[in-house]
Amino acid sequence: MDIDKIQRLVELMVESDLSRIEISEGEMHVLLRRGQPVVQSQAPAMMAAAPAPAPAPAAPAAAPSPASPAEPAAAPVADANEVLVRSPMVGTYYAAADPESPPFIKVGDQVTSDTVVCLVEAMKVFNEIKAEVSGRITKVLVNNGEAIEFDQPLFAVAAG
Secondary structure, three states, rough: OOHHHHHHHHHHHHHOOEEEEEEOOOOOOEEEEOOOOOOOOOOOOOOOOOOOOOOOOOOOOOOOOOOOOOOOHHHOOOOOOOOEEEEOOOEEEOOOOOOOOOOOOOOOOOOOOOOEEEEEEEOEEEEEOOOOOEEEEEEOOOOOOOOOOOOOOOEEEEEO
């Protein structure tokens, strides 16, 4: 299975408003999901996609911005009243649309399920990541320009 086929599957998902496609070809297995909140109790899939191309190996990360509000955590764990917003793909995390812009969100901000909380660059495509939960941002768990993995916690959100 090649990248063009995966891209066509992603386009089909968006056009048909599908939330999941799973394809197997020989030993290759691809699972594409979009529009579903990823919560701590879910098992990770092999691949995931927002309404953008399928994930690719991350490029080397740029040095974190010194003005970044993120406080990296050694082992991010949500408190009892928090939900972790996790990365739906592998890529590079960006807190703002460009270096001169303010971050999409910061600790203390209220978010809804449709609030864009960051960008993840994968395969030279910048994907808007939405909170997919409502509440108040309590922790930012990654630094601007950091390489991130699929299902990696990005933010903690307190319900309410």
